[in-house]
Amino acid sequence: MxxxxxxxxxxxxxxxxxxxxxxxxxxxxxxxxxxxxxxxxxxxxxxxxxxxxxxxxxxxxxxxxxxxxxxxxxxxxxxxxxxxxxxxxxxxxxxxxxxxxxxxxxxxxxxxxxxxxxxxxxxxxxxxxxxxxxxxxxxxxxxxxxxxxxxxxxxxxxxxxxxxxxxxxxxxxxxxxxxxxxxxxxxxxxxxxxxxxxxxxxxxxxxxxxxxxxxxxxxxxRFGGGRNIHIRIASPMEPAIRLMQEQVGVRIESVRENEMIIAYNGGDQQISALMQYMLQNGIVLTDFHREEGTLEGLFMQLTGGGAE
Amino acid sequence: MKFRMNPIVKKDLQVTARSMRLSWGLFAYEGVLTFAFMLALLGIQGESRSFYGGNIYSYLVMLFPVLAISQVCIVSLIVPLLTASSISGEKERQTFDIMMTTCMSPFSIVVGKVTSAVIRILFFVLAGTPIMALAFVVGGLSWLDLLSFMLVISLYSVFLGSIGIFCSSICKKAIAAVILSYVLTAVICGATTIPVILRMLIGRGKPGESLLFMLFNPILFFEEYFMQVMTGESLMADELSRSDVGILTYALSRGTLWIFISAACILLLSFVFMLLASWRVNPLHGSGTRASRKKK
Incomplete structure (x- = not known):
């Protein structure tokens, strides 16, 4: 149009x-x-x-x-x-x-x-x-x-x-x-x-x-929109943390009992590959989801927090 | 073919008709005209007693120029007020941008603004007709003269309106546009006499063809028009000899030709001002770009 x-x-x-x-x-x-x-x-x-x-x-x-x-x-x-x-x-x-x-x-x-x-x-x-x-x-x-x-x-x-x-x-x-x-x-x-x-x-x-x-x-x-990934794990946490630390582009934001929040700017395919990799390495996942993104988050990310 | 009124004219007339300003304007216009009439009548009575032994009727024809010049003066004051605030007024009111995104061309907008001003002036002139008619009924002038006066005043309104709209397209503020249009009208009247004065200084009092510049001068136009209506003669034809002026000026100064050519020249000048105004208001050519830049 x-x-x-x-x-x-x-x-x-x-x-x-x-x-x-x-x-x-x-x-x-x-x-x-x-x-x-x-x-x-x-x-x-x-x-x-x-x-x-x-x-x-x-x-x-x-x-x-x-x-x-x-x-x-x-x-x-x-x-x-x-x-x-x-x-x-x-x-x-x-x-x-x-x-x-x-x-x-x-x-x-x-x-x-x-x-x-x-x-x-x-x-x-x-x-x-x-x-x-x-x-x-x-x-x-x-x-x-x-x-x-x-x-x-x-x-x-x-x-x-x-x-x-x-x-x-x-x-x-x-x-x-x-x-x-x-x-x-x-x-x-x-x-x-x-x-x-x-x-x-x-x-x-x-x-x-x-x-x-x-x-x-x-x-x-494409830009992640500042969205974090929440991962709930039924197996021990240490191997999962180690695995994430080895991944390029992944930053561990927080680790709690059976739950880890990571920051990752990859697209859908890369996130899917990351989940597959965890499963292949014996990590038992009970939940793996990305936060709902907001336009505000994306806007702040792209504009470097430029004041509206 | 169906007649379609310019939307700007229709809107302006609708808005004006509902405004108190029209009523007050008419009141003031009629008031001034009546005052001029009374004053002229008093003068005529005095004059006729002194020189004509009380025969007032032979002198009443003088009512026509007095009332007509009064109307010309009022129109000279009103038209710039109506048109010089039109484009800048739209900008101040923030209605201009929307207007410019419609299919109306800038020239149609400018013509619409001038036309609505001329129509509003004709309201006033028509309302003053009964007073003017006295000069005809008792002064011995024909209805054709009244009609010609209407045409002449319309032409003059178009001229003033085009100057007003041009100034409105230049100035951001309405008041500045009004002042500028008064100044520009005076400059045009003055500037057209400069070549004549210069030529007379150089040519030992003989203006030559420089008088052709005066075709654009509304003052001389009105002078020639009133002379024709009142006496059926031309001041230029009387005053100018073949040896003082060029062939063209001499030919044009005979009879009523000067009035018609001058009217055409004044209309041409009006058209040029309207074209310039439409160029100025077009955001893709004229002032729009600069105005927006300032806004940013």
Whole structure:
């Protein structure tokens, strides 16, 4: 769906985005994470045609149209982190205005507005002035507005910033629903726990570089995500400890009665081989499992604890 | 083919119609116009008693330039206020980015902003028509003159609006854009006279073809227009002799040709300002890149 190749953005000597290449397949809910100043918003603004890239290319849905062209804009629905609304404009008029800006006819907009307001749970606010809505409602309305022209790609830049907990939950549910409906969504957020709950793929950026990207599970596996392995042993502990000390890349974190916790950054196959090796050497295992990884752990590991 | 209104125009008109500012604006506009009318009437009464033995009707035609110039002055003040804050206002309100991600081209956005300003000005002008009409009914002017005045004031609004929107695309703050658009309008009026002055200094009082620069000068345009409406003559045609100016200037200064060519030149200048504004607001060309850099 979204192909970014060698994307670079320079401001004088400062490089905000450094040769970023990324592919987001259709139907993905992609979480874009990184510390402040990592280059996430810059990348998003380039993709949306709001900023000129210093180099590289962006392709959406197989089209070769240039960034910022009408064809490209038609494929993107953009929800910025902060946005204003107009005084004295009703919700339905707000939708009608943006629909017209995409060249849609009033009759089609009216029908779609009803459906989209229902989707974002704002049906009863149709005749209400936009400036009187709460921040959460405005954010949901902005999502409805971004979906009005049925874009292939929905891009949200920090959609939860400034929202209260209830509005955040509502926004999360809305995005999950859209993902279930098959929309390709790119979301940049600082709330990692939220992203890990709803995204199926992630990209982690720091100082303009893409450190890791891909399916959440793959990335977790590839980088370990700071996950330890818990091993419960029914046989004597000493041979097992000795065996682990001989292994390259294994660090024993703690040893308790019949249980050992080791740190190992190997992938699934290497972990499986490690378990086989223990069994072959007569170690009787009653449990061998890896801790559930967290996005926070992975993020801290990859960014070296870069402050969010 | 179905007519589709520019979404910016529709939105601006909807928002304006619900705002108290429109009501207060109309009130102020009518107030100023009525005051000008009363003042002019008092003057005319005084003049007619002194010189025409109380025959006020032969003097009432003077109401037209007084009211028309009053309207031109008010429009000169209002249009920059409406347009110079339009783009910078969208940026301040943080609605600009979303607008730029839609399929509307920067030029359509700029044209929409100028058009909505011109339409709002026409609200005021139309509301002032009954007062203006007095000058026609009792002053002996035709309805065609009233219609031509509407066209002229619309053209002038487009000119001021294009300058306003250009300034709005340059300045980050609305207030700076408003001030700059007043200054730029004055500079255009002044700058078009400089070649004439220089040429007259060099050419012993003969302006030659340098007067063609004055085609872009709205002040001379209005002067020629009012002369035509009031007297059916042209000041330029009266004052300029074949030996003082070039062939082209001489030909253009005959009859009403100057007014039409000047109107076309002013429209062309407006178009250039709108093109420049649309180039500036395009984030992939103009100021967008720099604005974002500052934001980062």
């Amino acid at each position: 979204l192909y970014i190749r060698d994307l670079t953005k320079r401001y004088g000597n400062f490089t905000a985005v450094n040769h970023l290449s990324l592919h987001i397949p259709a139907g993905d809910l992609f979480g874009f994470v990184g510390p402040n100043g990592a280059g996430k918003t810059t990348t998003i603004r380039i993709v949306c045609g709001l900023l000129r890239a210093s180099g590289g290319s962006v392709q959406i849905g197989g089209t070769s149209a240039p960034v910022g062209s009408r064809e490209m804009k038609r494929q993107i629905g953009y929800v910025p982190d902060f946005f204003g609304v107009y005084d004295n404009l009703k919700v339905k008029e707000y939708m009608e205005m943006y629909g017209s800006m995409y060249g849609m006819y009033t009759r089609d907009i009216a029908k779609l507005t009803d459906d989209l307001l229902e989707l974002v749970n704002l049906t009863d606010k149709k005749e209400v002035y936009v400036d009187t809505l709460s921040r959460g409602m405005k954010q949901r309305l902005c999502v409805a507005r971004a979906l009005l022209h049925n874009p292939k790609l929905l891009i949200l830049d920090e959609p939860s910033s400034g929202l209260d907990p209830r509005a955040r939950v509502e926004m999360k549910e809305l995005l999950k629903n859209l993902h279930a409906m098959g929309k390709t969504i790119v979301i940049s957020s600082h709330i990692l726990s939220e992203l890990s709950e709803m995204c199926n793929s992630i990209g982690i950026m720091q100082q303009g570089h893409l450190l890791a990207a891909g399916l959440m599970e793959d990335v977790m596996n």
